Amino acid sequence: MRPPQDVLQPVKAALSGVALTFRTQRHMRFHIYTVGVVVLLALFLGLGPREWLILLFTVVLVLTAEMFNSAIEATVDLVQPGYHPLAKTAKDIAAGAVLITTTLSLVVGAVLIIGDQRWETIKAQVGAEGLGPPFMVRFALGALLLAFVIVIGKGLGKRGQVFKGGLVSGHACYAFFVAIGIMALTDKFLVSALAILLAAVVAQSRWEAKIHTVFELSLGALCGIIVGLLVFILVPQ
Numbered sequence: 001m002r003p004p005q006d007v008l009q010p011v012k013a014a015l016s017g018v019a020l021t022f023r024t025q026r027h028m029r030f031h032i033y034t035v036g037v038v039v040l041l042a043l044f045l046g047l048g049p050r051e052w053l054i055l056l057f058t059v060v061l062v063l064t065a066e067m068f069n070s071a072i073e074a075t076v077d078l079v080q081p082g083y084h085p086l087a088k089t090a091k092d093i094a095a096g097a098v099l100i101t102t103t104l105s106l107v108v109g110a111v112l113i114i115g116d117q118r119w120e121t122i123k124a125q126v127g128a129e130g131l132g133p134p135f136m137v138r139f140a141l142g143a144l145l146l147a148f149v150i151v152i153g154k155g156l157g158k159r160g161q162v163f164k165g166g167l168v169s170g171h172a173c174y175a176f177f178v179a180i181g182i183m184a185l186t187d188k189f190l191v192s193a194l195a196i197l198l199a200a201v202v203a204q205s206r207w208e209a210k211i212h213t214v215f216e217l218s219l220g221a222l223c224g225i226i227v228g229l230l231v232f233i234l235v236p237q
Helices: 009-024 026-045 049-079 085-114 116-126 135-156 170-185 189-208 214-234
Strands: none
Touching: 009 026, 009 049, 026 049, 026 085, 026 189, 049 085, 135 170, 135 214, 170 189, 170 214, 189 214
């Protein structure tokens, strides 16, 4: 006679998997901390039921993608402990899925926080023809200028590569550059503060991954802020 099965065993195993992912995967901890900040911000903004459903669905999508990514990495390491091109391909594809869902979550969060009415004002500002170039032209020129700054900065350093590491953090550069652009578009302090917070989170993730030092991240953030102020604030509107 077979012993009775514990009906709660699958639930216990699932909760153990969630706890193990949080304990062993630094990217999962990063996502969880970010989710906490987003939920507090949503409570402060008083989102409606539909906005909450969209936000929660997006959050769950990101966390699920990160857990699948961790599971795929563990399976690949078990089957192929050493380096293999196919193992790298599997890990890169899984990481790409996380990147896509995370980017989507940032876009959804921005749409929910800014709101419908503010989007109309932003669209008018983006396409405005004033004394200076419109917003998208400024953004493109600033992004191109930042690319030159990053390449030169990495060339001056003694370690790292163009796409990884180096004296100037490219991620921090562009994150704070975009944050300054958002600040130029909106007059809401909360939206501006969230943009700076997200930029800081991007920089923190590079430090936690041990790709950049605090000095390199600070230098990247400074470059992004200076270029952002130059193209979005100082140039006539």
